[in-house]
Amino acid sequence: MCTSKTAFVSINNRNSDVRMFSSTSQLAVSMSPSQLSAVGNNSNERIPMRQGSYVALVTPMTNTGAIDIPSLRSLLQFHLESGTDGLCILGTTGEASVLTMKERKMVLDVAVEEVKGKIPILVGTGTIDPEHVKEQTLQAIDCGCDASLVVTPYYVKPPQRGLIRHFETMADLGLPVCIYNVPGRTGVDFLPESIGKVAGHPNIVAVKEATGDVSRVAKIHEACETNGAPIDSLLLLSGDDGTTDEFVLRGGDGCISVTANVAPSMMHNLMMAALKKDTDEVERINAPLRRLHKDEFCEANPIPIKWAVQRMGKIDTAYLRPPLDELSPDFHGVVENALKEAGLI
Helix, strand or coil: CCCCCCCCEEEEECCEEEEEECCCCCCCCCCCHHHHHHHHHHHCCCCCEECEEEEECCCCECCCCCECHHHHHHHHHHHHHHCCCEEEECCCCCCHHHCCHHHHHHHHHHHHHHHCCCCCEEEECCCCCHHHHHHHHHHHHHHCCCEEEEECCCCCCCCHHHHHHHHHHHHCCCCCEEEEECHHHHCCCCCHHHHHHHCCCCCEEEEEECCCCCCHHHHHHHHHHHCCCCHHHCEEEECCHHHHHHHHHCCCCEEEECHHHCCHHHHHHHHHHHHCCCHHHHHHHHHHHHHHHHHCCCCCCCHHHHHHHHHCCCCCCCCCCCCCCCCCHHHHHHHHHHHHHCCCC
């Protein structure tokens, strides 16, 4: 187990040491009294983010496109029972971009009710419009979630100084922030040098790095040191399943994983082995997952993984809202064979 995260509180979790970090809340002066009250009521009850495997959870839907609450409850229990270290809901894999605020609240309320504070709930609140990000973040606070996942604003390609201001503004709302850097989808890359400049904010507690570039771990560490930011209190989470093992072996703290939707126990065990630098165990666990890491992206995420979750019987349908569509029959065999190779079906 890496011991560099000295600002984390070490706890015993599933017979493994897991380090946790809780930010100091910093409230925005523009918030209303009721919003301030909501933050105050919830902040003391938040579950700190921790090292390990976070599942980038799919959002179950019926064949008519409604949120499937019974399947959602069952899916959440599956992850609690399987060793998932944290939930990442309403992100890219959760089809957040096509859900209404009412539907988001429904999902968040169910998640908080089912999880009961056992593991942290990270909720995607990022969009292109800063005011909408604020609205969704305040909703997450009201619902009692533990942290927000804020993606770089997409399409408009803001400069680094604009991104720095954006993340600091969202962190000022008081909910711990995990920065989400995924240039392949957004068209903009939040560079390590810029991460180092915001890492000192007490509410910026994690980075989801989805470039697939494992050298980013060292570069972010170096940028934090250059700026006098406490890297000890910043979790570095891989957002690319295919390189997650190497990312953590190089000093990362875990992952936000698509694969964990169908292999939560394996991804938890993989992260624990990588954190301990047990390369033999990492290889043993990860070898049967490599094909799945690749083939779950045979079409755009979350199309293949939602089909895989349904194929395993964890949800009733693989329905996705337009403009996405269910997995092409041409790829059913591809994903099924990957699941078989991983020993999941």
